[in-house]
Amino acid sequence: MQNIILQATNISKNFYDPVTVEVLHNVSFGIQKGEFVSIIGKSGCGKSTLLYILSTMDTDYSGELMIDGERMAQKKEKDLARIRNEKIGFVFQFHYLLNEFSVLKNVMLPALRLNKYSEEVIREKAFAKLDILGIKDLSEKKASQLSGGQKQRVAIARSLINDPAIIMGDEPTGNLDKKNSQIVFDTFKHLSEDLKQTLLIVTHDPSFAESTHRIIEMEDGRII
C-alpha cells in the first residue's frame, strides 16, 4: 500500500448542459509506483474528463482522490497548483508550449516555479531531460520553430523536469504521424523500464496499450 502513487475512489462527475449528464460514474482504481498504465475506450466515454480530475485541474467532482498519500479534497487552488507543479507531469494531445520562450526555458519554467534548485542546477537538469529525449541540440530554438514531433518531445521533457511522482498523458500521440508516434511511445517505454517512472497514458492505439503493464478500459464513464 505504501507504494500507491495515485488512488481514485468512487469518482463521479456530472455536466449540466442543460440536462444533467453523468460523464463519470464511481470510477475507482489505484496506480503503484513504477507502474505503466494505459486507459483506452471509445471516443466520448470520459477519458479526458477523468484525466483532468486526476491531474487536479478539475475540482468539480465527487469521490476521493489521493496523490502520493495526500488527499486532494478541500485543498486550495494555490496548494493544488503546487501539487501539479511538484508531483504531476502532464503531456497534452496538442503540444502546448509557450511560443514566446526558448525550448530550454519551456523545460525550465516548472522547476523555476518550484524554486527548489538554483537556476544553474535547473539548467543542467533541463539539458539532461532534453538529452533523454534526444533533442539537446534544439535547446536554444524558439518553441514555435519546432516540428510537431519535436514539440511533443519537449513537452515530455518539461513534464519530467521536477521528477514528478506520475506523468499523465492525454493522447500524446493523437496529433502525430506514425514515425513520430513511435518515437514518443519508445520514449515512454524507456522512461518506464529504465527510469521506473510511473505513467498514466490515455491512448487510442491498441498496440501501444498492449505494451503497457496494465490496461484500464472505459465505457460510458465506467471502468469495465
Added chain:
Amino acid sequence: MTLKLLIQIAITMLRARLRQTIVAAVGVTFGITMFVTLLSFMSGLNGMLDGLVGNRTPHIRLYNEIEPSKNQPINLSEAYKKDYNFINSIKSNNSRQEIYSANKIMQTLKEDNRVLGYSRKVASQVFFNDGAIDIAGFMNGIDVEAEMLLYSFRDYVTSGNPLDVKNRSNSIILGKPLAEKLMVSIGDIVQVATIQGERFQLKVVGYYQSGLADFDKTQSFASINTVQKILGKPSSHITDIQVKLKDMNLAPKTAKEYRQVFGVSAQDIQAANAQFETGTYIRNLISYAVGITLLIVAGFGIYNILNMMIYEKMDTIAILKATGFSGTDVKRIFMLISLSIGFFGCLLGLLLGNTLSRLISHIPFNSPAVPTIKTFPVDHNPVYYAIAIIFSLVTTYFAGWFPARKASKVDPVVIIRGK
C-alpha cells in the same frame, strides 16, 4: 525568486507584443506629458495673474475711513440713556484722513513677528494741469525703498529709476497712460494742483505701468516728503500703512485684531480681491480635470490592450496553470505587465512634459498688461510631477487589475478542451 521569475515571464510577454506595448505606453506618456505641461503652464499663468494683484497689494491696509462718528452727542446724554435714539441724515464732519498716532502703530508692527514688513503712504487726490484742462488723479507719497522691497515697485516702473523719486527733490513718476495724456516725457515738468488749489511744478523721472490700464491712467508716485509738502501737512501725516505678513492666509484674522487694537480701518487682501482667488481656484480645477481625464483615457487604453493580450495568451495562461502556476501568479504577471507599461510610459511622459514646458517657457509673450514678463510663465513645480507619478501608477493599477483578475480565473480545462 518567484517574483523574479514572474518578472521574467512578464518581460518576455511584453517583448513578444512589443508594438501593442508601445501603443499602450504612448497613451500613458501622452497623458502624463499633457498633465505635467498643462499644470505647470496653468500654474505659471495663475502665478502671473495673482502677482498682478497679490504682489503689489498689501496683505492688510490700515487707513482711516471717512465716516460719521458712531458716538453721536445724544448718546452721551444722561437723560436719554434708556431710550432708543434715532437720528436721520448724519453727515461725516471734516474729519482727518490721516491715521492717528501712526508712529505708535508702526512701532507695534515692528515688534509683531507675524509681520514681514510695512510701508507708509500719503495718498491724496490731485489735479494734473494740461493746458486749460485739469485731469483728476491720485498722488501717492511712498517710501520707495520699502515699496521696492515689499511690493516689487521696481518691476512696475518701466522707464526711469524709481529711486530718483527719493533722491531728487520735487520729482514724480507718472502712470504711463497718464503721461501720454499729459503729453509729457521723462525730464519734462508737470503741473500738479491740490484740491485746495495750490499749484506745484514737479519733474517727471519715470513711468509706472501696472498692467491695469484704468488704474495707471490716474496714478502718480512721489516721495512722502514731497506729498506732505504739497499738502502742507507735517511729517507725521500718514494716510495708509501697508502691512505684508509672513503668511498671507492669516490676513483676515490679523486685520480684525488690528481694527480693535489700533482703532483704525483694516482691510485684508482676501476681502479686497475675492474674485482673484475664485479665478485661481477655477483655473486649477480645470487643469486638474483635464489632466486626470487624459490619464483615465490612457488607463482605458491599457485596459483594452491587456484584455486583448489575455485573449491572445489564453493558451499560455492555461499552460502556466497546468504546469503549476497558481491564479495569483498569473494575476501578478499581468499586474506587472500593466504597471511596467504605466511606469515606463510615465517616466517618458515626465521627461517630455518637462521638455515641453521648458519650450513653452521660452516662447516670447509680450503683453502691455504685464510689462514684467517677456516669455510665457511656467511653474516647474515638482509637486505636479509627483502627482503625475501617483496618478499614472494608480490608473494603470486599476486598468490592469480587472484584466489580471480575469486571467487568474481562466480555467485551463476549458482552454485545453477547446483545442
